[in-house]
Amino acid sequence: MSVLVNRDTKVLVCGMTGKEGTFHAGQMIEYGTNVVGGITPGKGGTTHLDRPVFDTAAEAVAKTGADAAIIFVPAPFAADSVLECEAAGIPFVTLITEGVPIQDMLHVVSKVRANGTTRLLGGNCAGIITPGECKMGIMPGHIFKAGPVGMVSRSGTLTYEVAWELTRADLGQTTCVGIGGDPVNGTSHLDVIKMFNDDPETHGIIMIGEIGGNAEVEAARWIKAHCQKPVAGFIAGATAPAGRRMGHAGAIVGGAEDTAAAKIAVFRECGIEVAATPSDMADALLRAAQAKGVNLS
Numbered sequence: 001m002s003v004l005v006n007r008d009t010k011v012l013v014c015g016m017t018g019k020e021g022t023f024h025a026g027q028m029i030e031y032g033t034n035v036v037g038g039i040t041p042g043k044g045g046t047t048h049l050d051r052p053v054f055d056t057a058a059e060a061v062a063k064t065g066a067d068a069a070i071i072f073v074p075a076p077f078a079a080d081s082v083l084e085c086e087a088a089g090i091p092f093v094t095l096i097t098e099g100v101p102i103q104d105m106l107h108v109v110s111k112v113r114a115n116g117t118t119r120l121l122g123g124n125c126a127g128i129i130t131p132g133e134c135k136m137g138i139m140p141g142h143i144f145k146a147g148p149v150g151m152v153s154r155s156g157t158l159t160y161e162v163a164w165e166l167t168r169a170d171l172g173q174t175t176c177v178g179i180g181g182d183p184v185n186g187t188s189h190l191d192v193i194k195m196f197n198d199d200p201e202t203h204g205i206i207m208i209g210e211i212g213g214n215a216e217v218e219a220a221r222w223i224k225a226h227c228q229k230p231v232a233g234f235i236a237g238a239t240a241p242a243g244r245r246m247g248h249a250g251a252i253v254g255g256a257e258d259t260a261a262a263k264i265a266v267f268r269e270c271g272i273e274v275a276a277t278p279s280d281m282a283d284a285l286l287r288a289a290q291a292k293g294v295n296l297s
Contacts, residue, residue, distance in 0.1 A: 120186025126156030147172015
């Protein structure tokens with residue numbers, strides 16, 4: 001199985017005719033993702049990458065039956081694109097765009113969560129991939145391999161590095177989910193951990209976090225109370241000075257539990273095997289699996 005996307009997912013690309021949308025939609029199609037069309041206002045009725053282009057999400061859904069959308073719309077208009085997809089009844093939306101104003105994200109996330117009909121992933125995220133079935137994002141598909149490990153991460157770059165380490169260790173992945181590094185996002189570590197916990201084909205879990213906020217701590221404490229699957233984790237930003245943003249907009253130490261050291265301590269307290277470096281993640285998961293008597297092969 002997988003979470004959120006699979007080979008049957010019908011994907012619309014919002015902003016498909018732009019530079020970024022064209023490049024990544026082409027990569028998604030080449031990977032085998034079922035891209036059924038694109039949305040660019042004013043270009044409805046044309047084709048792009050041999051796919052139909054529509055003026056609106058409502059028209060696109062009516063004509064294609066799409067059940068997912070990925071957004072490459074520029075930051076000033078990205079929030080409206082999310083809400084248009086929600087209004088069209090699309091149940092899963094991935095927002096790749098970086099730099100969406102926090103006020104816009106607060107409005108969109110609160111509205112989407114209150115309505116409860118659409119799952120938003122991102123913004124400022126790498127997207128999601130179920131290896132061999134569906135790639136909705138900007139990740140290099142060839143480094144992933146199908147298997148029993150679920151991965152959730154705030155960092156796209158760390159996702160790629162750890163996925164490659166897993167693949168080299170012959171530990172394939174059910175689904176890899178990039179939730180994004182902004183202060184406000186649509187899907188949390190805990191949301192994805194719960195999905196992996198419920199997925200019978202996900203036998204082990206990797207959680208990658210970083211300084212800033214308490215999302216990793218919240219997920220770790222839930223894992224301690226509810227999850228019997230082996231979990232390995234890594235926290236980036238161990239050398240970051242307090243009060244300075246590092247990379248992601250959400251990566252800034254504020255409270256006592258925001259630091260890497262504090263999060264690592266909570267991970268260990270909650271039974272999560274902590275990797276010293278990203279290159280140790282595969283071995284850390286194997287150690288966690290051995291401790292729980294789980295075979296990940």
